[in-house]
Amino acid sequence: MYRIGQPEVKRVENLLESGEIFRYGKAGECDQFEADWGRRLGGVQVRMTTSGTTSLYCALVGLKVGPGDSVLVPACTYMATALAVVAAGAMPIVAEVDESITLSPEDVARKIAPHTKAIIPVHMWGLPCNMDALMDIAEKRRVKVLEDACQAVGGGYKGRALGSIGHAGAFSFNYFKNMTSGEGGAFVSADASVFRRGSVAADCCSYYWNPEEHRPDEQFAGLNFRATEISGAILNAQLERIDEMLDRMRGHKRTLTKVGEDAGLTSITNNSLDDECGTHVGFIFQTEERARAFAGEMKTLTGRAFLPIDTGRHVYTRWDPIMRKQGAHHPALDPFRLPENEALQIAYSEDMCAQSLDILSRAVLIGMHPDNDREKVEEIADAIRESAKEVLS
Ligand SMILES: Cc1ncc(COP(=O)(O)O)c(C=O)c1O
Structure with missing residues (x-):
């Protein structure tokens, strides 16, 4: 989805020529990205890490999630969302998605229990949750x-x-995301304590590099998920591109959503069509058979379209370490075996979120791309019209 080119090359070249490739000890690339990303997010504090997974983990630690807590996660997300909860020592509880393909507020309200510490809305495929x-x-x-x-x-x-x-929030900058440094991530929070605790989780020596954040009562044994200056340099260049890319895709999505609706299709619920990423256009059908027929036609005509149910590790039934309760490398550290979690009585089954399986089998997503020109968008529009005619007649 991202674009990469000369601005990134130049920025990394300048960095390498400077020889200053460690993030601390100077105001460098990571500092700049954290400041700019925080400003863009309306004034939150940002800590870059190594990945989206480690960012989720650090944010959970920042929020004081641990053994004895449960955290609601949606039935449709990359399994790292649920694995980060287990890494923090807590128990993931899987909640339904609704026809927006994101976390169902109704099911969240139903499933919040006395031990629930947090919920993780996942803005899957660039589609915002009903925040x-x-x-x-x-x-x-x-x-x-x-x-x-x-x-x-x-x-x-x-x-x-x-x-x-x-x-708190968590971002991934891996190869497949809207902005990328190959691998990378960041967590954010407007709460200074969440940020400081999360930062200790991200870097066992955080207090040393960032003395102004040091609070002995918030100290514990962290690890090292420190970001590299090379990531910072690439992301600073990527930041210059993101608005134009997303604007284009949002525009394409608005056009194609209307084309589909005019052709008799039903859109997935779009919680914020004007502000979202616009990376995927989505339609929902009455039956899986129709969804598969539509996706099949679209694939033949344009080479794109998929059913979310087919995306492997994005559906809870395929989160093997969770479904099998393999929570840690050592049994004594395994949150599924900790006495603190015993009262939570976690039971997972293949059909525990039947509503989600049904919705994910009846939805079709069509990927957008910022490089699509007017001609390409017209081609996709024609394919939507033709495929709709085929399956709705
Ligand atoms: C929804 C979601 N959460 C978390 C992650 C984990 O990010 P990373 O691969 O950077 O660890 C991903 C990555 O694909 C993701 O899609």
């Missing part, structure tokens, strides 16, 4: 919200940046 409803429930039920914006870098919801609405 108004989720924040409202979270406030009433006193649970924390960690936005997984790994697949929604740069996107928004009703005028606010995704990742900045909850109590």
Whole structure:
């Protein structure tokens, strides 16, 4: 989805020529990215890490999630969302998605229990969750919200940046994301304590490099998920591109959504069509058979379209370490065996989120690309019209 080119090459070249390739000890590339990304997100603190997974983990640690807590995660997300919860020592509880292909506020309200510490809305495929409803429930039920914006870098919801609405947010900058440094990530929070604790999780020596953040009562044994200056340099160049890319895709999505609806198709629920990433156009069908027929036609005509149910590790039934309760490399560290988690009585089954399996089997997503020109968008529009005629007649 990303673009990469001479600005990134030049920036990395300058960095290498300077020889200053460690992030601390100077105001460098990572510092600049953290400041600029934080400003863009409306004034949150940002800590770069090595990945989206480690960012989710650090944010959970920042939010004081641990053994004895459960965290609600959606039935449709990359399994790292649920694995980060286990890495923090807590238990992931899988909640349904609705016809927006994102976390269902109704099911969240139903599944919040006394031990629920947090919920993780995931803005899957650049599609924003219903954040108004989720924040409202979270406030009433006193649970924390960690936005997984790994697949929604740069996107928004009703005028606010995704990742900045909850109590913390996490981003991935891996190869497949809207902005990339090959691998990389960042967590964010407007809460200074969440940020400091998360930073200790991200870097066992955080207090040494960032003495102004040092609080002995917030110290513990962290690891090292420190970002590299090379990532910082690439992301600073990527930041210059993101708005134009997302604007183009949002425009294409609006056009193609209308084309589909005019052709008799039903759109997935779009929670914030004008602000989201625009990376995927989505339609929902009455039956899986029709969805497969539509996707098949689209693939023949344009080479694109897929059913979310077919995306492997993005559906809870394929999160093997979770479904098999393989929570750690050593049994004594395994959150599924910790006495603190015994009372949570976790039981996972293939059909525990039947509503999600049904929706994910009836939805079709069509990937957008910022390089699509008017001709390409017209070609996709024609394919949508033709495929719709074929399956709705
Ligand atoms: C929704 C979601 N969460 C978390 C992650 C983990 O990010 P990373 O691969 O950078 O660890 C991904 C990555 O694909 C993702 O799509």
